[in-house]
Amino acid sequence: MSDTGSIAILLSFFITIYSLVVCAFSAKTGSRAFARSGGNGIVSVAFLLLVAVCCLVYELVTLDFSLRYVALNTSTDLPVIYRVTALWAGQAGSLLLWSFVLSLYAAFVVLRSREKGGDPYVNAVLCAVSLFFLFLIAYVEDPFEKLGVSVGEGRGLNPILQNGYMAIHPVTLYIGYVGITVPFAFGIGALLSGRLGDEWIRNCRKYALFSWMFLSAGLLLGARWAYLELGWGGYWAWDPVENAAFMPWLAGTAFLHSVMIQERKAMLKKWNMILLVITFFLSIFGTFITRSGIVSSVHSFARSDIGPLFVGFMVLILVFSFALLAYRSKDLESEEKFDSPLSRESAFLFNNLLFLAAAFSVFLGTIFPVLSEAFTGKKILVGPPYFNAVGVPIGLVLILLMGVGPLVSWKKASTANLKRNFVFPAVVFVVVFLALLVSGMREPVALLSFALCGFVAGTVFLEYFRGIRVRSGRGENPVSALFNLISRNRRRYGGYIVHLGVVLLVTGITASSLFVTQKEVVLDKGDSFSLGRYDVVFRGVRFISNDAKDGFSAELSIESQGKSVATMYPEKNIYKYEGNREINQETEVALRSTFRDDLYLILSEVDRSGKVNIRALLNPMVNWIWAGGIVIVLGAIVTMWPERRRKKEFSA
């Protein structure tokens, strides 16, 4: 099947060139035949890349070690599910996945816009971006490259990738990452065609929200994977590859808010274009960071020659986009002005600036080691102290704005109304702040963060309460009023659900970052220690062995208030096969999770006498982070849910 896969990729490359040319031609001449042909080419590429993906999966599952990619990323001991997920374990497979997801998006755009005649400018931009990635997999990182020698065993999949979350995290993230290409294509298409009315921004918003939702989910799934697999007790380390996905998320969030201003007030048109270009650029930059290995990271499992090609592509994106923007600058003048600094528009603009500042600070921190090494020869690492020092203040102000924004109206808010609207959320802020202070909390960032989360929650509650009250005043019962409030104002009230999810997320992050308790102990059989409300007793260690690994598992009984609540088995394993794994030892953490806290146990060492070195952490409220992620996704779905439209008849 490898030859079929290779042919499918090559054919995709040439058909994309064809589609790009005919779309550009049809844009110039208005020819429907060429537009249709270009669109069909785009749909064909999606089919061909599906074939290529299926071929590679087939080769991975059947362990065809004659292929370099299969030999590098699988082994005979690998369970079938991880042979499938090996599709995105390596460079070439990841690039194939990128191309495939993009082809699906492009095909969807073509098919959806077909009844309106399609937009050849948008299609041409999608082809141009696809062409770059297809070139990479056709000529630089071929997933079907033959090994040239016969081998009986593969090098295997890194054990830390053998985890359920790693099965879905990359795909989810890619749907988000790659999806940013579509709004970018609509924006550039609008600049190319000169049709800078409302249509492009409406199309942009829908696709941007869809990809943002998946990017959010992908980031959190990755954090969850890191928490479970990397075994250091945390979920976010400001790793370059984590930052690579976080930056477009920050810029994308700014864009989603800013778009609302353009839709309602025809303002910030230039700004939105710039934001869109920046968001797309950051998604490509993020791919470059991950794929080129330019910044070393626990995530960067491969290094290759694609770095210079990516740099060239990024330069082209920036130069082309900003040149077009400059050319169309006059057509992007705002139709209205800001009426007042005390308005939702102003709050959104301030929110934009902060998100961009955050994205820029993360960008700077991520590339600084590369720049320092390039200019001084010394690699200066930038870690959590920098990112937290910059990110925390920005984050706190953003949470405040998240609460303020819904309280002010479009155009301007009168002082009297502001005072009235702020009372309840302000009271919640003060109550939370004082309650925590009285309980003994003194950490200022935590106090402020929790109190601001209370403020935002108060705002959201007030919006829902008042909205339900208004509808109940019209005769609806509260349940119907709530349902109708959401269903008839999906963007607004779905957005509030997203904000509530962010509140849960931030609460969880604050608690788990600032109030971790940990201990490192050496235990003999029967020894115990206490951590928070838990008493942990070491019952013994046993040797475990299977086809893939040998290792030790420690049995630890967990008690709370004298009652047995769990038995936990942290492991330390040694994988049998060497190879491209930088680590052949891996710890499997044992985790007891509740909404209150997580008991996180790591088996660091086992000595000959059977004593174990256990590192134990009590991480408060980590589950609030994952719960917040679920609420964010639900809120995004509500926002995107189709609204009923009446049938329209166009007639003379």
Added chain:
Amino acid sequence: MSEYVISFLLVVLVSVFTVYPLFLGYRRGERGIGDKPEVSRLEELYEKRDLYYSSIKDIELDRDMGKLSEQDYAELMSRYKEKAAAVTKLISELQSVAGDEKITGETRTSPFDAPLS
């Protein structure tokens, strides 16, 4: 051998699908770029009008929730009603320009173009 057959069929199928539109004449009245721009424009105007109606709804809700003063409410309502009226007028004019041909369409705004129930 079978892999080469599959690959050959793939090449033929995809190539035919991609280029066949160049050899077909488009049926009179079929929508496409530059064809019946009034219809695309009409759909754009309907969406614009719906957006103004949605804004009016938001303004009313904000007023009922006490976030807008009566003066601001009156000013905003007047502005958006004017815009909606202007767009409605344009729609009527374009409908008359669209000619005798009756085109019935559904405008969908969902990301996945879910059919209307």
